[in-house]
Amino acid sequence: MTPQLSRRAVDAPASPIRRLVPHADAARSRGIYVHHLNIGQPDISTSSTMRAAYRAYSEEVVAYSPSQGTASLRSALASYCATNQLHGAMPPVTADQILVTVGGSEALLFAVAAACDPGDAILVAEPYYTNYHGFAHLLGCGVVPMVTSAAEGFAVRAERVAAALASNPQIRAFVVPSPGNPTGAVLSHDDLVAIGGICKMFGVFFVVDEVYREFVYRDDLRGGVAPSVLAVPGLEQVAVVIDSVSKRYSACGARVGCLVTRNPAFYAACLKFAQARLSPPTVDQFAAEAAVRTPAAEMLANIAAYRARRDVVVTGLNAIEGVSCPQPDGAFYLVADLPVVDAEAFCRFLLDEFDLDGETVMLAPAEGFYSTPGAGRHQVRVAYVLDIPALRRCLVILAAALKAWAARG
Template sequence: MPKISSKGQAMPESPIRKLVPYAEAAKKRGTHVYHLNIGQPDIKTPEVALEAIKNNDIEILSYSHSEGSESYRTKLAGYYATRGIHVDPSEIIITTGGSEALLFTMGSICDSGDEVIIPEPFYANYNGFATASGVQVVPVISKIENNFALPPIEEFEKLITPKTKAILICNPGNPTGYLYSEEEIAKLAEIVKKHDLFLIADEVYREFTYDGKSHTSILERNDLNDHAIVVDSVSKRYSMCGARIGCMISRNKEVMSTAMKFAQARLSPPTFAQLASEAALDTPQEYFDEVIAEYVERRDLLIKELSTIEGVKAAKPQGAFYCIAELPVADAEHFAQWLLESFNIDGETVMVAPAAGFYSTPGMGMNQVRIAYVLKKENLLKAVNILKEALKVYNGA
């Protein structure tokens, strides 16, 4: 029998999706599953975006430009300008989701065997993108004890080798909800300039910051023009995960001309989804104000209820809509599977994402889960209560 590639064998499973078969089996048994495992907002997509799909006069659904439509990139540059980020449309490439933007970025700046330093825990698919690109992830550990703040710069410096090409952050963070401060971004800026590295920032949750804190983009710093690469997406901002529209942004002309070759190789991003994404830029600020207020209430409810569970420790998110919780279990993946296979209260159970998959250091995060607070408050409360009772039964057994 022909053999599977080593790269294919090394590709990690998604900790967010690997337990889906158990969830589907539970549903077939008639169990209602509260999904805390995946960042699929239940917030309605802006009507202006949906109307752009419903009401158009397209007769031929043709290719767009490889870099994305000019009208969308121009309007997108205007959006960034309102947030203090001044980029030219030529410095934006529209991608099929933020995922493709990350793949283009790694393909443009890394050769096989090169290294990217990432504070962990990090978005699980960074492991997959790195494996697909032949890139080695070098983790620097952030800790739940200090809310997953940026590790000391000295810890980054220890890890830099001749093969290091970039530092990658997610701001605000998935899965931690941590929001990097302006001072922390300044520290990262100094180290990438000192060692001539790229600084990649996944900023897809930029709109969702709480407690009066504001987001600092690496593109706000002109001293990083040759170093900064931003990955962005409409998925979470406008609750348009299925549109699969993202972008890659950099003022480094060599990076962007290289990325364009990858963009040309995949032809073009989806035409209909670009229409919806361009229209979504007309979404009024009131939409975000209401969404942010809702997420703050959900976050506060989640943290309050988790604090009542004996043995549970949770970091308080400052942005995005995720929380890492440490549970009184030895193996969170086994517990998560047990929840779906063997536990329910009145025909209801909970699905969480085991956090070990958000680390690349073996053995880290084994007793942690990521919780996405994307459910209405009444359902979130039910889900946490189920989790509380499940831990009693699981540990008792």
């Protein structure tokens, strides 16, 4: 008898970011050059100190590390937090409040697992990072979407968090990225205070995914980083931070992230999960420790590069007839409204049928970033992870493709 897959396996959501990959492969095999604006894989060089560390690694045995990560990486991360003004009036986080994980992804999985039992739910601000759904699903938990809108710059409103928590006692955590993927929206310190207070009132964990923390393009932000929930007093039992080297140091393949919490019971639960998978990657932790020493000038140059790209893409998109997008304040994504009924069909057309002088563009249909049926059908997520000449070319290709699509009726 053929064994049956679990219902969980059958129902697992496919990644909307990767779903069109076979179409891109087919386009490439026809000789078409595909510009990738669909995935947050930056073209920016990995941190120089990190690359040097990989070259210098010389241990005879690549051994397991402690399950919570090496002591030296955890203290390097604690000093990163201290020097990047994440604490405000709060005492600095210590190395034993930091748990090193296999990317920010594993930190998210542990955080949802520590907060929720099967049948519980997480609250997310829609459109949301799709893997929040993937991790909740894996753990037998639901996702409750809370609406945000392009007209409001995808701002997350505290009163909507309160209404969602009041109406659904199954919700055990509010999981939100700041700066946001896919929207680029950034929570202010006042937002964090207000939403954190609401989570505390309802006895719900406030999981803030800060993996894009450095990538903020607002001059009014203290220290040039997005406000951190670690700086909000009174949330010690409630706040959990997700962090990663993937984006900050342009090292997505290094697979090192961390979870930060001042709640000792939450930490102890996550450590038990971490012990079951034995160890985060040892060589990558060695490199991640070096990444914390990336020269400030290098970081600033990368941030300036993303900001310039954002300006080109936002201006260029809004100049195309029928296209609109709000200006994101951070990360390297935006959600754009297109003059199409079905953005996924248009994205497939870009790969299956269209090219401009042998080139096309791959975008992520935004519908998969929503749980509300039908929401985001006319939207795409754009990741501005290519250099400016390539981005300008993508804008020309997109404008031509929209004309061709409209002409098809």
